[in-house]
Amino acid sequence: MKIITYQDSSYASFVKKLNRRAFPEHGVRELVSDIISEVATKGDEAVFTFAKRFDGVELTRKNLFVTEAEFERAAREVTAATKDAVKRSLANIRSFAKRSMRKDWSAKNAEGALVGERFTPFNRVGVYVPGGKAPLVSTALMTAGFAQAAGVPEIVGATPSGPDGSVNSALLYALQAAGATEVVKIGGAQAIAALAIGTKSIRPVDKIVGPGNRFVVEAKRQLIGAVSIDLLPGPSEILILSDKTGNPHYIAADLLAQAEHGGDSIVGFVTDSKALLGKVTKAIDAQLPTLSRPDYIKQVLKNGTFLLQVKSFADGVAIANDFAAEHVSLITADEEQWLPQITTAGAIYVGNDSPVAVGDFLAGPSHTLPTGGGGRSFSGLRADQFQRRTSIVRLDKESVRKSLPVIEEFARIEGLDAHGRSTAIRLEK
Ligand SMILES: NC(=O)c1ccc[n+]([C@@H]2O[C@H](COP(=O)([O-])OP(=O)(O)OC[C@H]3O[C@@H](n4cnc5c(N)ncnc54)[C@H](O)[C@@H]3O)[C@@H](O)[C@H]2O)c1
Numbered sequence: 001m002k003i004i005t006y007q008d009s010s011y012a013s014f015v016k017k018l019n020r021r022a023f024p025e026h027g028v029r030e031l032v033s034d035i036i037s038e039v040a041t042k043g044d045e046a047v048f049t050f051a052k053r054f055d056g057v058e059l060t061r062k063n064l065f066v067t068e069a070e071f072e073r074a075a076r077e078v079t080a081a082t083k084d085a086v087k088r089s090l091a092n093i094r095s096f097a098k099r100s101m102r103k104d105w106s107a108k109n110a111e112g113a114l115v116g117e118r119f120t121p122f123n124r125v126g127v128y129v130p131g132g133k134a135p136l137v138s139t140a141l142m143t144a145g146f147a148q149a150a151g152v153p154e155i156v157g158a159t160p161s162g163p164d165g166s167v168n169s170a171l172l173y174a175l176q177a178a179g180a181t182e183v184v185k186i187g188g189a190q191a192i193a194a195l196a197i198g199t200k201s202i203r204p205v206d207k208i209v210g211p212g213n214r215f216v217v218e219a220k221r222q223l224i225g226a227v228s229i230d231l232l233p234g235p236s237e238i239l240i241l242s243d244k245t246g247n248p249h250y251i252a253a254d255l256l257a258q259a260e261h262g263g264d265s266i267v268g269f270v271t272d273s274k275a276l277l278g279k280v281t282k283a284i285d286a287q288l289p290t291l292s293r294p295d296y297i298k299q300v301l302k303n304g305t306f307l308l309q310v311k312s313f314a315d316g317v318a319i320a321n322d323f324a325a326e327h328v329s330l331i332t333a334d335e336e337q338w339l340p341q342i343t344t345a346g347a348i349y350v351g352n353d354s355p356v357a358v359g360d361f362l363a364g365p366s367h368t369l370p371t372g373g374g375g376r377s378f379s380g381l382r383a384d385q386f387q388r389r390t391s392i393v394r395l396d397k398e399s400v401r402k403s404l405p406v407i408e409e410f411a412r413i414e415g416l417d418a419h420g421r422s423t424a425i426r427l428e429k
């Protein structure tokens with residue numbers, strides 16, 4: 001853990017680095033580009049080769065997709081408690097999704113033409129569910145669940161299988177409950193490429209959503225155009241910003257929960273209270289031995305964790321906006337003042353009693369959120385991202401008459417006679 005205060009000489013340069021931009025890593029960019037070319041030229045065969053190389057599984061056209069029998073077995077194996085948890089989480093997702101969906105509208109413009117927007121669900125989307133480090137059952141709900149709520153008829157789940165070709169039962173159950181109509185047992189950049197470009201066995205999709213490791217994220221970035229995507233959600237992260245009213249035990253617990261994601265996760269704590277910083281440090285040490293993924297946690301504590309003492313709470317807010325964290329926890333006596341000022345976070349958890357874990361699993365908004373500084377330009381996954389928007393325009397003679405002088409002027413400036421003519425002709429007897 002890096003502990004830094006505003007009085008340290010390294011403070012300024014450390015804070016400057018927190019203002020990040022997500023750039024693709026050099027080696028990853030080339031590797032992913034090669035994987036995409038292979039899938040584009042060799043199709044299924046390339047997919048099978050990479051599945052063997054990276055996931056150690058022998059795939060063929062026969063076992064590439066989850067079968068009906070596998071879905072049935074999963075539903076038998078899953079406990080009633082799991083089914084109930086999935087059901088309750090999906091209920092919150094659906095009601096959240098319903099509210100954030102965009103609705104058709106129409107209105108008259110200044111010339112009296114009818115203009116409006118119509119929203120229709122995408123026909124076929126791919127939902128990537130990471131499978132490398134943990135069976136992310138909740139991620140299946142937090143992606144496919146929104147596509148389902150938006151009325152997408154074909155939802156293709158993709159998740160890497162284990163070396164024996166199986167997929168975790170709870171994950172399969174959740175995917176099906178959240179509306180997946182097919183599940184293909186592949187992961188990594190090759191899965192994204194296959195979904196975007198299509199192979200003999202895998203029909204291409206129109207849009208790909210969902211988080212993943214650096215290979216998955218980079219593949220989504222490179223394939224924009226072939227498909228649209230949601231955002232580039234990479235390794236999970238948290239920034240907890242607290243004044244002296246923060247509960248150190250709760251804060252430590254949230255930091256450790258985030259560290260549990262392992263890998264390149266980033267965990268930050270920012271406070272203007274020296275006393276709280278000391279208490280949080282102690283609480284982390286006290287809680288750590290009681291947790292079950294010590295290796296992942298220790299790795300993140302070593303490489304991706306910082307505790308920062310700022311001079312004023314306003315400095316902390318500025319840092320939070322620069323850092324643009326996936327999750328921000330805001331704990332302050334003056335919520336009314338500070339909450340509106342945090343504008344780049346994927347999600348904000350407010351107050352001592354709002355664990356990020358509840359947002360991960362149950363609250364309603366998708367936990368698929370921008371990371372790596374992406375929060376400055378992207379928002380988290382929402383139901384309206386599964387709606388295609390089409391604008392609609394209808395004129396009558398009267399609105400054509402009122403529009404004509406403006407059309408003719410633009411036609412003249414741009415040298416596009418036929419444009420002017422196509423409008424004027426409608427007023428001829
Ligand atoms: N931001 C969010 O909303 C959010 C939500 C959930 C998970 N996540 C993140 O998603 C990530 C999941 O990563 P994961 O690794 O567990 O699962 P993953 O499914 O994303 O990646 C596993 C796949 O990567 C490929 N791969 C592995 N090593 C490779 C290599 N050396 N070269 C090329 N390809 C390789 C393999 O094909 C494998 O199938 C984590 O970082 C987690 O924090 C983010």
Ligand SMILES: [Zn+2]
Pocket residue numbers: 236257258261356357360
């Ligand atoms: Zn989490």
